[in-house]
Amino acid sequence: MGMFAASEHSHFFCFNFSLFFIAEPVQWCEDGQNSMDKIYCSHDKMRSYGPWRQTSYRYGFFDRHGGNGIAPYDSMNVSYGVGDAEETVSANRRRVEEISGFPVFLSAKQVHGNEIYCLTKPLTASLEIEGVDALITDQDGVGLMIQQADCQAVLLFDSSKKIIAAIHCGWRGSVANIVARVICRMKDGFGVAPVQLQALISPSLGPCCAEFINYQNELPAEFAPFMARPDHFDFWQLSKSQLIAAGVRETKISMAATCTCCSKDYFSYRRACHLSNGVTGRNCSIIGMENVD
Numbered sequence: 001m002g003m004f005a006a007s008e009h010s011h012f013f014c015f016n017f018s019l020f021f022i023a024e025p026v027q028w029c030e031d032g033q034n035s036m037d038k039i040y041c042s043h044d045k046m047r048s049y050g051p052w053r054q055t056s057y058r059y060g061f062f063d064r065h066g067g068n069g070i071a072p073y074d075s076m077n078v079s080y081g082v083g084d085a086e087e088t089v090s091a092n093r094r095r096v097e098e099i100s101g102f103p104v105f106l107s108a109k110q111v112h113g114n115e116i117y118c119l120t121k122p123l124t125a126s127l128e129i130e131g132v133d134a135l136i137t138d139q140d141g142v143g144l145m146i147q148q149a150d151c152q153a154v155l156l157f158d159s160s161k162k163i164i165a166a167i168h169c170g171w172r173g174s175v176a177n178i179v180a181r182v183i184c185r186m187k188d189g190f191g192v193a194p195v196q197l198q199a200l201i202s203p204s205l206g207p208c209c210a211e212f213i214n215y216q217n218e219l220p221a222e223f224a225p226f227m228a229r230p231d232h233f234d235f236w237q238l239s240k241s242q243l244i245a246a247g248v249r250e251t252k253i254s255m256a257a258t259c260t261c262c263s264k265d266y267f268s269y270r271r272a273c274h275l276s277n278g279v280t281g282r283n284c285s286i287i288g289m290e291n292v293d
C-alpha cells in the first residue's frame, strides 16, 4: 500500500491534541448573529456567537503560542500522546480552559477513524474518549476539543436545536466522509436540520502543501476535481463540498484558509517531517455553548 509523501498521517498522527494557549492579551469577540462569515478566529481570540434563544456559542482555533512547552513542542501543545511532558500539557490545557471559559472539556484520542461520541449528560470533569474522531453534545458548558497538526477541525452548531459537534478530519476522515456521518447522526439523534447548521473549517494543510504522490492508491477517484495541481489536493474545498452535499448551506460555511504547514504559528506534522523526524505538538480547536438565561 502506498504511502503519502510525508503525510501527516503516515502513522496515525494527527490524533493528539495540542493545546495551545492563546497569547496575551486574551480578547473575546462578540459577533453579531449574522457575522458568521467572519467566523474564524486568530490565535489570540475566541469568538462568541449569540445569544440565540438563550444560548451563546464560543469557538476558537488556538495556535502554538502562549504555552509552557519547549522544542519541539513549543509551546502550546495540548496532546498527551506526542511525547511532551505531561505536566506541561496539563498546564497548557488549563490555560485553554481559562481562555475559553469552559470549566470542562470533552476531547478524544483520535485515530483517523470515523467513530462518533455523543455526550448527552452533564460532564463534571474533563474527559478524553478513546478511539473516536468526532464529538457531539447538547450540553451547555462543555468545550469540545479537537487536536491537530495539519488535519482539519470541522466545527458545527445548530442554534435552534442547541447542538454542537467537533470533527477531526484528516485525509482519512475525508475518504470516510466523517463530516456526513456526523451530520447524519445530528439529524437522526438530535433532530437537527442540516440547513440550520453553521460550519467552520479550521486552519489546516492547504492545497499549497497537501501533496499526495500516491493519491491513486490512497484517494478515491471522486476526489479528482479537488486536485489543485499535480499531486496536490484542496481538502478545504473538498470538506466544503462534503458539507454542502450533506445539506449545509454554502453561505453558512466558513473556512480559515490558513495553511498550517506554511504558517509558523501552527504545529505541522508535515513541516516537522520535512525538517526532521515529524515530532511536534498539536494545536486545538474548541467549540462550546452556554446557557445565558
Ligand SMILES: [Zn+2]
Residues within 6 Å of the ligand: 205, 206, 207, 208, 209, 210, 259, 260, 261, 262, 263
Ligand atoms: Zn501550505
